[in-house]
Amino acid sequence: IAVDINERKIVYGDDKINKERDTKIDEAHRWKKLAEDLQKKYSSTRYPAWRRRGILRRIRSYHRKARNILEDWARKTSLKIVKLAKRLGYAVTREDLKGLIESLRDLPKDHRKKLIMMGYKRLGK
Secondary structure: OEEEEOOOEEEEEOOOOEEEEEOOHHHHHHHHHHHHHHHHHOOOOOOOHHHHHHHHHHHHHHHHHHHHHHHHHHHHHHHHHHHHHHHHOOOOEEOOOOOHHHHHOOOOHHHHHHHHHHOHHHHHO
16 A cells, blocks of 8 residues: 655555545644744743743643644554555555655745654654
């Protein structure tokens, strides 16, 4: 089974079966952006320490939420791919992503963040 990983969709299958799954990158990116916006807003020393502790907990929970969304999505997607491969008796092949980091420098910042967040290694595990 061939696996093609993009920012919006993952497409997997062979010449007869072709399945698509949406990614959760946008949802995770939204939580990450909320955390980063809070960090910018409350990084000033004019806020009391007790208030910054509460905000810090909220920021951590937003980062945790983004990570959990991506990990859950990766586990479920890879499980579906493996189940299909076992059912059909195929091996799984994914695209070669060497040189991806070097090519990221040419992309817009928002797109670059999403691709880095996606964590292709997560799906490989």
